[in-house]
Amino acid sequence: MILIENGKIYTMTGKNYVNGSVLIHEGKIIDVGEKIRVKKDVKRIDAKGGWVLPGFIEAHCHIGINEQDMGFEGLDVNESTDPITPELRAIDAINPMDSAFKDAIKAGVTTVMTGPGSANVIGGQFVAMKTKGNCIENMILLEKAAIKVALGENPKRVYREKKRMPSTRMATASLLRETLFKAKQYKLKKEKAIKEERDFEENLKMEALIDVIDKKIPLKAHCHRADDILTAIRIAKEFDVNMTLDHCTEGHLISDYIKDSGKSAIVGPTLTSRSKIEVKNKTFKTAGVLNKKGVKVAITTDHPVVPIEYLPICAAFAAKEGLEINEALKAITINAAEICGIEDRVGSIEIGKDADIVIFDGNPLEIFTKTMYTIINGEVVYSM
Structure with missing residues (x-):
């Protein structure tokens, strides 16, 4: 289980979160919101200051x-x-x-x-x-x-x-x-x-x-x-x-x-x-x-x-x-x-969809922005 927290969540469905979280389990997105309560043994990714988008x-x-x-x-x-x-x-x-x-x-x-x-x-x-x-x-x-x-x-x-x-x-x-x-x-x-x-x-x-x-x-x-x-x-x-x-x-x-x-x-x-x-x-x-x-x-x-x-x-x-x-x-x-x-x-951050998520250190449409994490099917496949 992975918890992405403290990020700007751009879901692509119309609802975004300024300081939000995404919870991933067995390759799927199981929760999205402002604050998600989870057990202590979850893997946490601090996306503070970052933009969190669907892959x-x-x-x-x-x-x-x-x-x-x-x-x-x-x-x-x-x-x-x-x-x-x-x-x-x-x-x-x-x-x-x-x-x-x-x-x-x-x-x-x-x-x-x-x-x-x-x-x-x-x-x-x-x-x-x-x-x-x-x-x-x-x-x-x-x-x-x-x-x-x-x-x-x-x-x-x-x-x-x-x-x-x-x-x-x-x-x-x-x-x-x-x-x-x-x-x-x-x-x-x-x-x-x-x-x-x-x-x-x-x-x-x-x-x-x-x-x-x-x-x-x-x-x-x-x-x-x-x-x-x-x-x-x-x-x-x-x-x-x-x-x-x-x-x-x-x-x-x-x-x-x-x-x-x-x-x-x-x-x-x-x-x-x-x-x-x-x-x-x-x-x-x-x-x-x-x-x-x-x-x-x-x-x-x-x-x-x-x-x-x-x-x-x-x-x-x-x-x-x-x-x-x-x-x-x-x-x-x-x-x-x-x-x-x-x-x-794929295509949005919604409950039930594949956990394909990318975290950037800023707006991904800006030339100096870097990819912090790429997650595919709930697995971190790239980290900066």
Whole structure:
């Protein structure tokens, strides 16, 4: 049992405590309040003067599957030999020994959504996982958390060089539509075969998309440019599937349309150069503009594009450019959890949730602030 006491508790649920306590037992939060009475044998952490927050959540990255210090040997993020690969599973390529996980923990990032890159129109399955562990099976929150799809420059550049489809935005959208249509037809045929007790030959590509068709998991749509964002929204509407708008770089230019779509945005990476045409209008103002329109916003580093330890710095720049400080903190905690579908476990300091808690010596959005403690599943995994 661990008692965090004397800290500024930011629960991310609306109720905060100026001089509060959090009680942890068997990996879960069992109490939060001003004063918590406990037995003398409890382990105490004095957070006096510190900020106590839920562990940060990176909602879109490639940690472990694109290892930061390995080169080709650790580069497993894109199977760029087939534009349609929904059956690929991130869990089969993530290396928990990637040194970036230690960087994440030191920065207070306790949960990530990580998976395939954007070379393919459909890249494969993302996983939601904790950042501490040496066996991925013991780190998973959601094994199949989303299916990655990509629009815009990346798939057309990759397959143009191979002289095959897609080499245009039209072809990218067409392939995505065709595959979703096939998945719907496959689901109906499978259900009919089961009902009639007939043999049915399963197809791994189509099987992977059934949860998307049933709206159990979203498509995770890589889309930077405004027209690509609108294409993603259009296709999601056509097939009645859930979708998150990842990167959403020009989202500030079409904020009304995004609001009307009901889609959430995972904004970033913005702490980068304008490395390609589709990010020429990138700005840290995007998150604030979308938030003020009522769009649920998370912030991403897209690690390793921006190192994952700079997630709170990216949130800070967004706050500087119009996203309120509390909203910036929500963008890397509870908003990120809700967008990723893991808010029942993480994202806020509430009774019953996983004891993923970070204690800072000040405001984590300030550059000189240091992490004092990182706690994952009730275990202190980093201390200053």
